[in-house]
Amino acid sequence: MSERYDIAIIGTGPAGLEAAINAKIRNKNIIIFGNKELSPKLVKASKVNNYLGFYNATGVDLKNQFAAHIAAMGIGIINEKINNVYAMGDYFALMVNEKIYEAKTIILATGIEYTKPIKGEEEFLGKGVGYCATCDAPLYKGKTVVIVGYNKESIEETNYVSELSGKTYFIPMYKGEYKLSPNVEIINHKIMEIVGNDVVTKVILDEGELITDGVFMLRDSVSPAQLVPGLQIEQGHIKVGRDMKTNIEGCYAAGDCTGKPYQYMKSAGEGLVAALSAASYLDKMNEIK
Numbered sequence: 001m002s003e004r005y006d007i008a009i010i011g012t013g014p015a016g017l018e019a020a021i022n023a024k025i026r027n028k029n030i031i032i033f034g035n036k037e038l039s040p041k042l043v044k045a046s047k048v049n050n051y052l053g054f055y056n057a058t059g060v061d062l063k064n065q066f067a068a069h070i071a072a073m074g075i076g077i078i079n080e081k082i083n084n085v086y087a088m089g090d091y092f093a094l095m096v097n098e099k100i101y102e103a104k105t106i107i108l109a110t111g112i113e114y115t116k117p118i119k120g121e122e123e124f125l126g127k128g129v130g131y132c133a134t135c136d137a138p139l140y141k142g143k144t145v146v147i148v149g150y151n152k153e154s155i156e157e158t159n160y161v162s163e164l165s166g167k168t169y170f171i172p173m174y175k176g177e178y179k180l181s182p183n184v185e186i187i188n189h190k191i192m193e194i195v196g197n198d199v200v201t202k203v204i205l206d207e208g209e210l211i212t213d214g215v216f217m218l219r220d221s222v223s224p225a226q227l228v229p230g231l232q233i234e235q236g237h238i239k240v241g242r243d244m245k246t247n248i249e250g251c252y253a254a255g256d257c258t259g260k261p262y263q264y265m266k267s268a269g270e271g272l273v274a275a276l277s278a279a280s281y282l283d284k285m286n287e288i289k
């Protein structure tokens with residue numbers, strides 16, 4: 001059996017990192033998923049004047065301080081994206097492509113996407129629209145796929161899909177270099193709508209359209225309801241109490257994903273509370289046993 005962690009934290013922004021250091025201080029066996037850059041939103045801020053103790057810092061300064069802090073505490077980041085989390089009763093199964101991690105509690109600190117879903121995206125989710133290209137690539141063997149890439153990580157997924165699919169289109173949603181395989185066609189047009197009947201048949205662009213069997217939307221984070229089936233959502237955010245507990249026993253949430261204001265300090269504060277709540281829950285469980 002694989003190792004079962006006390007706390008799995010999803011997200012490496014201020015919320016997830018603050019949760020990680022506090023869970024570690026409480027001597028819990030933790031695992032944290034995210035990326036080495038920590039948070040795309042952290043590095044983007046040119047000037048931060050509302051993070052106590054860091055007057056006039058840039059987002060990169062904060063990121064470097066956060067990275068040094070977790071390194072000093074021996075916290076390593078697992079550079080993987082969680083595709084789904086399933087509540088299994090007394091533990092959670094976290095899926096990363098074909099791999100499964102197990103944890104007794106989870107803290108969701110996945111941030112929030114500022115971009116709205118594309119028209120048709122939610123309607124065709126699971127009917128040709130997906131969020132994990134590498135997971136679903138085998139379904140599109142020999143078929144046509146459109147990949148809408150919001151970040152650098154989407155390049156790797158696109159190249160992998162193109163090995164299996166018949167035709168791969170890539171629609172970039174960010175500026176940068178696209179190191180794509182020669183058989184991937186880059187479409188420099190805006191995607192307006194995903195359409196179909198029972199399943200996806202095409203995407204409408206600001207100029208023209210593409211006939212396709214599947215569309216992958218590859219963003220930094222997926223909607224929490226999609227990530228954790230059964231999670232209670234209120235006005236687009238995860239519903240939590242003052243202890244950062246969600247409607248699912250053992251599942252906590254912190255940061256932008258729980259609601260406004262979207263700020264570093266609020267995120268970190270919630271991460272702290274979530275970690276302490278998870279730790280108390282685990283201690284109670286142990287007492288009962």
Ligand SMILES: Cc1cc2nc3c(=O)[nH]c(=O)nc-3n(C[C@H](O)[C@H](O)[C@H](O)COP(=O)(O)OP(=O)(O)OC[C@H]3O[C@@H](n4cnc5c(N)ncnc54)[C@H](O)[C@@H]3O)c2cc1C
Pocket residue numbers: 010011012013014015016033034035038039040041042044045046047048049050051080081082083109110111112220221222227254255256257261262263264265267
């Ligand atoms: C340009 C800009 C400037 C800003 N300036 C300020 C400012 O001056 N002051 C201020 O207080 N706030 C500022 N903010 C807001 C601040 O960035 C956010 O409030 C804060 O980063 C939220 O922290 P978080 O930990 O909730 O989420 P995030 O920082 O968004 O981190 C979430 C992390 O989770 C990861 N993740 C998501 N889903 C998964 C998954 N399924 N598996 C693995 N990892 C996953 C993401 O990749 C990301 O690394 C600014 C934001 C922007 C964009």
